[in-house]
Amino acid sequence: QICLFAKKSIKKGEAIFLERPLVSAQFLWNALYKYKACEYCLRALETAEENARRLSGIPGLSLPHPELCRVRPELHQACPQCQVMYCSSECRQSAADQYHRALCLGPSQEDPDHPINKLKDAWRSMHYPPETSSIMLMARMVAVVKQAKDKAHWQKLFSYFCSRAANEEEEIAHKLLGDQFRGQLALLHSLFKAALYDDHLTRWFVPEGFRSLFALVGTNGQGIGTSSLSQWVHACDALELPAQQREQLDSFIDQLYKDIEKGHSFISVLQCNHSCIPNAEASFPNNNFLLKLSALSDITPGEEICISYLDCCQRDRSRHSRHKILRENYLFVCSCPKCVSQMDELDVTSEEEEEEEGEAEGETEGDEMEDEMTDV
Helix, strand or coil: CCCCECCCCECCCCEEEEECCCEECCCHHHHHCCCCECCCCCCECCCHHHHHHHHHCCCCCCCCCHHHCCCCHHHCEECCCCCCEECCHHHHHHHHHHHHHHHCCHHHCCCCCCHHHHHHHHHHHHCCCCCCCCHHHHHHHHHHHHHCCCHHHHHHHHHCCCCCCHHHHHHHHHHHHCCCHHHHHHHHHHHHHHHHCCHHHHHHHCHHHHHHHHHHHHHHEEEEEECHHHHHHHHHHCCCCCHHHHHHHHHHHHHHHHHHHHCCCEECCCCCEECCCCCEEEECCCCCCCEEEEECCCECCCCECEECCCCHHHHCCCHHHHHHHHHHHHCCCCCCHHHHHCCCCCCCCCHHHHHHHHHHHHCCCCCCCCCEEEEC
16 A cells, blocks of 8 residues: 655645646547637636636627736647647647647648547447546557656556556446446557557456556546636735725626536556545646645654545545445545544444435536636
């Protein structure tokens, strides 16, 4: 079991570290719905105003204080061959150096018969919104190894995370693809092999190796919410304005969100265990793929650093409900101090929680939210 421990005292609110993902990719349905994100770092490419217009369906909408938008279209660059977009020349070059040369479709970018586009279409037909992963994470892992000078190093690094038993891998595939997962997994394997096969990576293209990669993406992937509109709203909240102007701006933003209501996973090297009472949390402060781990409380030397795989509401639920969520999504039983202290609780889900679950199942999917997810 991999654990992360503190070697020195860490104060509440202190940044523990920053890290970049091993690979990142935009969710495929998200891209199909025209949410524009940097092909490398996933930073939003739409201005806040463009974002608001698209989500609200109001083409003539104008945002006050446009100077608060951080998107800089004048810095954006396209791949000269396939025209995918990047937020800067640095991101375009980094993508080319790491994986894009192996995946660039050139003039075939929009060709539905290209093997990579067939793979994308098959994934979308099996994994509907709300998205939790992307087959393109696996494609970029292959591309990284293809382009790497030290192929063995990258193979070893990725394989380091592929350590689940066969039955656990099947559970993960079942969760991502549904009841027909075996047939769908076989189809994805066939398309993946046709699109990306490489003699240096034969172990990833046999059914067992493909299933291991698939399980890696299903458990180590993490979604990022990137939104230029959300950043603009936060910047507006920080403005010091006279009372009347503040009231007008707040009213405008409230109405904007009402109009929107009418109408991005990555494989991370972060290896923190879960606790229902975490002492650290991960965030994405730069509206891109850069992950920041911060302390939620003072951490002493030798203490394990844990994050929570549950959201705030889930952490407040009963021990039985928390264990159910963790078993279904992460295939383990939590033994953190909170769960140990509640061992004498009855292993039943409360009626209130069952009602909440029923309501959640009845909700329609696909609503536009403030932050649009890109899988990195």
